[in-house]
Amino acid sequence: MADYVQMWKDLGMDLENHDLLCQVLPTAVGDVFLSQENRPKAMDFWDLVISEVHGIRPAELIEEQKKGRKVFGTFCVYVPDEVVIAANGIVTGLCGGSQFWVPDGEAVLPKSTCPLIKASVGARLGRTCPFFRIADMYVGETTCDGKKKAYEILGEDVPMYVMDVPQMKRPEDILKWKNEIAAFARRVEEFTGNEITPEKLNEAIQLVNAKRRALQRVYDARKSECLPISGRDALLMMQIAFFDDPARCAQMCNRLADELEDRIRDGVSVVPHGTKRILVTGTPLAVPNWKLHNIIETSGAAVVCEEMCTGTRYFENLVDETKTTLDEQFMALSERYMKTNCACFTPNTGRIDDILRMVKEYKVDGVIDCSLKFCCLYDTEKYSVSRALKEAGVPILSLETDYTDTDAEQLRTRIGAFVEMLDA
Amino acid sequence: MNNYQIGIDIGSTCAKAVVLSSDKKILQRVLLPTGWSSVDTAEKLKEALGPWLPEADTVATGYGRACVPYAGRSVTEITCHGRGAAYLFGGPELTVIDIGGQDTKIIRLEQGQVSDFLMNDKCSAGTGRFLEIMAGTLGLRLEELCELASTGGGTSISSMCTVFAESEVTSLIGRGEKRENIAYAVVDSIVTKVMSQASRLLQGAGRVCLTGGLCELSYLRQALKKKLGRDVLTSPDARYAGAIGAALLAGKGAA
Ligand code: SF4
Ligand code: SF4
Numbered sequence: 052m053a054d055y056v057q058m059w060k061d062l063g064m065d066l067e068n069h070d071l072l073c074q075v076l077p078t079a080v081g082d083v084f085l086s087q088e089n090r091p092k093a094m095d096f097w098d099l100v101i102s103e104v105h106g107i108r109p110a111e112l113i114e115e116q117k118k119g120r121k122v123f124g125t126f127c128v129y130v131p132d133e134v135v136i137a138a139n140g141i142v143t144g145l146c147g148g149s150q151f152w153v154p155d156g157e158a159v160l161p162k163s164t165c166p167l168i169k170a171s172v173g174a175r176l177g178r179t180c181p182f183f184r185i186a187d188m189y190v191g192e193t194t195c196d197g198k199k200k201a202y203e204i205l206g207e208d209v210p211m212y213v214m215d216v217p218q219m220k221r222p223e224d225i226l227k228w229k230n231e232i233a234a235f236a237r238r239v240e241e242f243t244g245n246e247i248t249p250e251k252l253n254e255a256i257q258l259v260n261a262k263r264r265a266l267q268r269v270y271d272a273r274k275s276e277c278l279p280i281s282g283r284d285a286l287l288m289m290q291i292a293f294f295d296d297p298a299r300c301a302q303m304c305n306r307l308a309d310e311l312e313d314r315i316r317d318g319v320s321v322v323p324h325g326t327k328r329i330l331v332t333g334t335p336l337a338v339p340n341w342k343l344h345n346i347i348e349t350s351g352a353a354v355v356c357e358e359m360c361t362g363t364r365y366f367e368n369l370v371d372e373t374k375t376t377l378d379e380q381f382m383a384l385s386e387r388y389m390k391t392n393c394a395c396f397t398p399n400t401g402r403i404d405d406i407l408r409m410v411k412e413y414k415v416d417g418v419i420d421c422s423l424k425f426c427c428l429y430d431t432e433k434y435s436v437s438r439a440l441k442e443a444g445v446p447i448l449s450l451e452t453d454y455t456d457t458d459a460e461q462l463r464t465r466i467g468a469f470v471e472m473l474d475a
Numbered sequence: 476m477n478n479y480q481i482g483i484d485i486g487s488t489c490a491k492a493v494v495l496s497s498d499k500k501i502l503q504r505v506l507l508p509t510g511w512s513s514v515d516t517a518e519k520l521k522e523a524l525g526p527w528l529p530e531a532d533t534v535a536t537g538y539g540r541a542c543v544p545y546a547g548r549s550v551t552e553i554t555c556h557g558r559g560a561a562y563l564f565g566g567p568e569l570t571v572i573d574i575g576g577q578d579t580k581i582i583r584l585e586q587g588q589v590s591d592f593l594m595n596d597k598c599s600a601g602t603g604r605f606l607e608i609m610a611g612t613l614g615l616r617l618e619e620l621c622e623l624a625s626t627g628g629g630t631s632i633s634s635m636c637t638v639f640a641e642s643e644v645t646s647l648i649g650r651g652e653k654r655e656n657i658a659y660a661v662v663d664s665i666v667t668k669v670m671s672q673a674s675r676l677l678q679g680a681g682r683v684c685l686t687g688g689l690c691e692l693s694y695l696r697q698a699l700k701k702k703l704g705r706d707v708l709t710s711p712d713a714r715y716a717g718a719i720g721a722a723l724l725a726g727k728g729a730a
Contacts (some may be wrong), residue, residue: 464551466591468551472589
């Protein structure tokens with residue numbers, strides 16, 4: 052590993068504690084990823100990025116900051132990257148996916164907060180994640196209650212801008228989100244000192260759409276009966292997409308998709324014929340949260356799709372590229388983003404339609420609906436999700452878990468029994 | 476295909492093994508406390524199974540299923556308990572309530588196959604462990620607790636959490652509440668917890684049966700029956716359900 056210690060020091064990080072994290076990550080990567088057989092060669096890019104996840108990309112971001120660019124940290128797929136990119140800013144995802152950060156979050160948050168929020172707050176306050184140190188501004192959003200309140204606490208430590216996400220999807224809500232995007236654009240202009248012109252915004256829209264298309268191509272390959280990539284590898288690609296430069300992300304995903312399409316043509320599958328195909332749905336799986344996929348795929352099944360924010364919700368639906376005025380473009384952005392179906396909205400029947408559609412598209416044998424502990428929204432929605440799937444005759448397993456490993460054996464038994472049920 | 480089929484179920488408190496003949500008759504049952512090490516327990520079972528083992532197909536299940544090197548493969552306890560219950564109780568539809576030492580499972584079977592299941596989360600309320608802890612607090616053995624409970628009534632424990640329930644029991648003792656009433660409240664609490672956990676699957680048609688280590692506590696079954704308003708079947712072999720299911724699956728080769 053290259054020497055990033057000076058960089059981390061300059062970022063004001065807690066080096067001693069951070070060392071502990073650096074020590075466990077390689078083992079986890081080895082166990083979950085490198086132990087797999089017959090992986091696509093193009094995964095070498097993501098293997099490298101994850102092996103130096105706190106080094107390579109943070110160093111790039113710092114270089115860009117030296118040139119005067121600003122870095123915006125976001126926590127939700129509703130925040131429009133295009134606006135930041137149009138002002139020559141950089142977006143990086145900031146969701147924490149490790150138990151390592153949870154205790155520092157619990158120091159200020161109630162225990163009954165979802166681990167994603169606890170880890171995100173902990174990563175900032177504990178000073179153990181370079182991305183959380185680098186971001187010049189955090190962009191929050193009024194989605195779930197836990198996040199709203201956590202942003203107030205984070206806002207005491209770092210410049211914070213909160214977007215007001217609607218809770219319904221009526222025409223007036225889409226208009227409201229458009230206005231929120233416009234207001235955000237003004238704040239971004241102010242903060243970066245760069246004007247957002249229709250030309251620049253259009254370029255940004257095209258750039259992000261290209262990334263979405265590339266991610267979709269990889270997912271399209273996963274629809275094949277001949278499964279060319281494991282769920283774990285696809286998840287890693289998805290997770291890193293939140294941190295990477297969008298143009299490089301598109302390039303690497305297209306490179307991977309090329310290889311996957313070749314594999315399908317040559318009949319190269321990562322699992323034996325007849326392996327049960329699982330769709331995973333629910334709350335996001337932030338890096339390095341690989342527990343669920345790892346258990347499923349070491350229990351004799353394969354994950355073929357994630358109906359999640361670290362999955363299809365991130366890239367499905369494109370922004371209309373034909374608009375020429377800022378006003379029209381903001382509306383086009385709003386229309387695209389408001390198509391994302393998150394449990395924070397009511398009603399949210401679109402998510403059920405998505406799941407049923409994906410079951411067909413990805414030739415799914417069974418669905419695992421997994422939410423993070425204390426996420427009341429997704430937990431409550433499990434009821435309608437499982438009812439709809441039962442009616443459609445699709446086997447479904449509902450789970451709840453957090454970032455600790457204490458329930459791994461329990462999960463293994465449930466998931467194992469579910470796979471046995473599908474195999475029977 | 477070998478002459479015999481062996482199922483081994485290493486649970487948290489007891490290890491069970493069953494030998495089946497080729498026409499699926501039970502030839503032998505073995506029951507051992509699990510003790511500290513699943514590996515040692517598996518070794519002891521091996522001795523007990525000595526005469527059959529060389530000529531048998533063997534499947535292991537239970538939480539110690541990975542510690543049985545002489546088993547051909549392992550299958551989860553949910554599938555095995557389901558198959559075992561189907562063997563013992565039959566019927567086109569069946570709901571199995573399995574109250575084990577550390578977990579409680581509710582398994583739905585249709586045409587002898589698992590069609591749905593629920594398992595308690597990390598918490599020990601609603602499991603055998605809960606009863607054991609409460610019996611300990613009252614200075615009773617499990618069987619004594621259940622017998623006493625059948626003569627009690629009128630008290631309840633409100634907390635669903637084992638730790639809080641324990642302090643409730645302690646304060647009931649302090650208040651001079653009769654032991655049989657406390658015992659009644661303890662059993663009532665576990666039954667309520669199991670019922671609320673199982674409600675989704677208990678809506679299904681067909682018979683209901685109780686398996687697992689606690690099925691021999693007759694008052695517990697009575698209390699379940701009463702709450703459910705339905706008959707709850709059991710069998711002297713019900714605690715071997717997991718092992719029987721594993722043995723049945725041993726005949727199927729690699730699934
Ligand atoms: S689950 Fe909802 S709140 Fe969370 S990132 Fe996705 S869209 Fe945003
Ligand atoms: S998982 Fe649920 S509780 Fe956690 S941040 Fe997302 S919406 Fe909020």
